[in-house]
Amino acid sequence: MSKAQILVGFIVCIATILLAVLDMNIVSAATVPIARDLDPAHGVDKIPWLISAFALASAAALPLYGKLCDSLGAKKVFVGAVASFLLGSALCGAAQSMTELIAARALQGLGGGGLMSVTMVVLAQLTAQGGKGGNRAGGAGGIVGGAGMAIGPWIGGTLSDHANWRWIFYINLPLGVAALIAAVLVLKLPVSTARHRIDYLGAALAAVFTSTLLLATSWGGKQYAWASPEIIGLIVACVLSLALFLRRQATAAEPVLPLSMFKVPQLRYGFAIQALLGSAMMGALVYVMVYLQAVRGIAPAAAGLYLIPMALGMTAVGLGAGKLSARGWRTKGFVLTGTVTSALGLALLGTLGTTTSLWLVRAALLVMGCGFGLLMGQLIPYVQNAAPAHQLGIATTSIRFFQTVGNALGAAAFGTLLSRVYEAKVPGGSTSAIAHLTGAARDHAVHGFVGAMDVVFLVAAGLMALAAVLAARLPAEAEAASVPAA
Numbered sequence: 001m002s003k004a005q006i007l008v009g010f011i012v013c014i015a016t017i018l019l020a021v022l023d024m025n026i027v028s029a030a031t032v033p034i035a036r037d038l039d040p041a042h043g044v045d046k047i048p049w050l051i052s053a054f055a056l057a058s059a060a061a062l063p064l065y066g067k068l069c070d071s072l073g074a075k076k077v078f079v080g081a082v083a084s085f086l087l088g089s090a091l092c093g094a095a096q097s098m099t100e101l102i103a104a105r106a107l108q109g110l111g112g113g114g115l116m117s118v119t120m121v122v123l124a125q126l127t128a129q130g131g132k133g134g135n136r137a138g139g140a141g142g143i144v145g146g147a148g149m150a151i152g153p154w155i156g157g158t159l160s161d162h163a164n165w166r167w168i169f170y171i172n173l174p175l176g177v178a179a180l181i182a183a184v185l186v187l188k189l190p191v192s193t194a195r196h197r198i199d200y201l202g203a204a205l206a207a208v209f210t211s212t213l214l215l216a217t218s219w220g221g222k223q224y225a226w227a228s229p230e231i232i233g234l235i236v237a238c239v240l241s242l243a244l245f246l247r248r249q250a251t252a253a254e255p256v257l258p259l260s261m262f263k264v265p266q267l268r269y270g271f272a273i274q275a276l277l278g279s280a281m282m283g284a285l286v287y288v289m290v291y292l293q294a295v296r297g298i299a300p301a302a303a304g305l306y307l308i309p310m311a312l313g314m315t316a317v318g319l320g321a322g323k324l325s326a327r328g329w330r331t332k333g334f335v336l337t338g339t340v341t342s343a344l345g346l347a348l349l350g351t352l353g354t355t356t357s358l359w360l361v362r363a364a365l366l367v368m369g370c371g372f373g374l375l376m377g378q379l380i381p382y383v384q385n386a387a388p389a390h391q392l393g394i395a396t397t398s399i400r401f402f403q404t405v406g407n408a409l410g411a412a413a414f415g416t417l418l419s420r421v422y423e424a425k426v427p428g429g430s431t432s433a434i435a436h437l438t439g440a441a442r443d444h445a446v447h448g449f450v451g452a453m454d455v456v457f458l459v460a461a462g463l464m465a466l467a468a469v470l471a472a473r474l475p476a477e478a479e480a481a482s483v484p485a486a
Contacts, residue, residue, distance in 0.1 A: 001129050001188050008186045009126045012179045013119045016082060019172055019179075020115035023089070023108065026168055027051065034165050039098045046098045048223065053102045056214055057109030058116065059404040060207035062397045063256040065114050066121075067198055069393025073191035074121045077393075079183055081114025086176045088112075093169035108169075117397040124384045124392060125189045190389075202256045205245035206401075212238040213405065217412035221419065257398055258391070266386030267395060269470050270379055271402045273335065276467040277342075277375050278406025283414045283460040284346060284368060287453050288361070294434065295354060295450055309362045313369025314376070321374060331382045332474045338374030339468035345371055346461035350454045354446055371464070382474075410463075414456050421452035 001009065027034075031047045039046065068077045088108025095101035216234040224230045249255040262268045285307070292303040321334055345368030348360065380399055387395035423429060425448035434445045 001126075001186075005186045005188070006126055006129055008182055009122070012182045012186070013123045013126070015175055015179050016115045016119050019176055020085070020112045020119075023054075023085075023112060023169075023172060027054070027105075034101070035098065037165065038095065038101060042098075046102065048218065049102050050098065050105060052214065052218055053105040054109035054112060055404075056211050057106040058113035059210045059214060059401070061110050061113040062117055062210075062401045062404065063206040064198075064200075064203035065117050066394040066397030067196075067203070067254070067256045069118055069121050069397070070390055071196035071198060073189060074118060074125060074393065075183070075187045075189045075191075077114060078118045078122050078187070079180065081111045081118050082176060082180045082183065083111070084108075085111025085115055086173060086180065089169045089172040089176065093166040117400045118393070120380055120384070120400075121393050121396045122187070122189065124381070124396065127381075197254050199248070199252045199254055199256045202245060202248045202252055205241050205248055206256060208241040209238055209245055210401075210404065212241060214408050217408040220412055221415055226416070257394065257401075261387070261391070261395065261398070264386060265473070265475055267383055267398075269474050270383040270386070271399060273339070273375070273467045273470050274379055274383075274399045275402040275406035275409075276463045276470075277372070277379075278403035279410030279413070280342065280346060280460040280463050280467075281372060282407045282410040283456055284349065284365075286411070287414070287418070287456055288349065288365065291352060291450070291453055292361070295446055296358070306358075306361060306365065309366040310369035310372070313366045314373030317370045317373035321378065331378050332471065334374050334378040335382070335474060336468060336471040338371045338378065339464050339471045340371070341374065342368055342371030343461045343464035343468060345369075346457050346464060350457035350461060352450060352454060352457070354450050410460075414460070417459060418452050418456050421455045422448055425451055 027050070031050055034050070035047055065077060065081070085108055088104050088106075088111055091104035092101055092108060095104055212234045216231055216238060219234075220226045220231045246259070249257055249259050262271075288306070289303055292298045292306055298306075321329075324334075345364050345366075348364035348367060352361065380396065383395050383399050384392060426445055429445055429448065434442065434449060437445050
């Protein structure tokens with residue numbers, strides 16, 4: 001590829017990552033208007049499925065995407081993912097019922113999972129052709145993803161307030177179609193000439209494990225009690241499918257997630273740090289919004305603006321890290337600095353009270369954004385460099401897979417922790433009843449709620465401190481790694 005073609009390829013990748021992350025988060029701020037429009041009577045009851053459909057489909061397809069990239073070539077899989085995402089977006093915008101919208105969101109999620117993972121494979125292969133400039137652009141993909149995660153809810157709230165909610169989905173089409181055409185015409189990427197056997201059974205077991213894990217952690221303690229037959233059944237199915245998946249990966253001729261990859265310290269530690277990062281980010285983003293809205297009385301759209309410092313921190317650090325990388329700075333130093341900085345930002349959030357200055361919230365989010373930006377911009381290229389060329393797709397989708405698992409486990413653990421600490425501080429109280437309290441009873445409940453959230457933030461800071469310990473053990477060079485034979 002010429003330098004101009006490589007530049008166009010980078011722009012296409014950055015655009016598709018931004019599309020996927022925005023769409024994953026943009027809908028969360030518009031769920032109530034959507035439900036009221038499509039099904040005034042029962043639409044609100046279906047909101048959890050509207051949110052979960054995208055995440056379930058996206059996560060379930062990740063292991064298969066990696067193997068398909070290594071077997072068929074990243075370009076074909078990338079084009080297919082973009083096309084699926086665009087078709088799903090068009091169907092979402094045209095949906096006439098909540099059922100149609102949920103089904104279209106699942107289709108959109110299948111493509112979105114590819115946009116978030118296959119795109120990073122394409123970036124890595126462009127990097128191989130583009131030299132140091134490509135390396136900086138590859139790291140920028142993680143930064144764009146993080147920034148999109150931060151500003152997505154605000155964009156969704158703005159569109160739902162000032163335009164028809166259908167534009168949340170239709171807005172994807174012009175940019176997505178342009179990216180699809182450019183990818184078809186410009187991208188020239190390596191294609192494997194060897195014959196491969198796709199482990200569809202392993203991919204199916206991974207999909208069952210991921211789906212049951214996400215459903216159990218999303219519904220547990222909310223739609224159903226943790227001890228209910230529904231949640232227990234999901235947990236049993238999750239554990240059983242995980243055991244069958246690991247057995248399949250140990251015996252399959254060409255597994256979708258070779259267990260031998262965990263023998264490489266760069267991959268092993270990289271996956272673990274990414275999982276911890278996913279858990280901590282989930283706790284930070286969710287409970288900062290809860291604090292601003294439930295405790296400080298800030299409207300959802302206005303609360304979303306508080307995430308802008310986090311996005312700015314991610315972007316600024318990403319740009320600075322790219323320049324420092326060009327001057328010889330090592331990935332290990334970036335990752336270690338990022339974990340420590342993220343832990344500091346979360347610890348600052350752990351000091352919040354009912355009357356804390358909102359500027360402290362903004363400052364904590366800025367610090368946290370700097371830390372997350374270093375991690376998201378460096379971990380993925382680090383893992384990619386550690387994997388041999390014929391397993392680049394598997395390594396890339398695996399790190400995204402572990403982040404998804406971390407998100408799910410973090411959401412469940414933090415939700416349970418918040419409830420237990422609150423019940424200890426306010427005996428007999430329930431977090432869902434706070435909105436209906438008045439006077440001294442409400443003040444007491446709010447103080448207990450904030451104290452419980454502080455514990456959640458401090459535990460998240462502890463997770464990032466553990467990630468810092470793992471980061472300190474990272475080998476200094478990823479380029480020399482190779483995956484041992486299974």
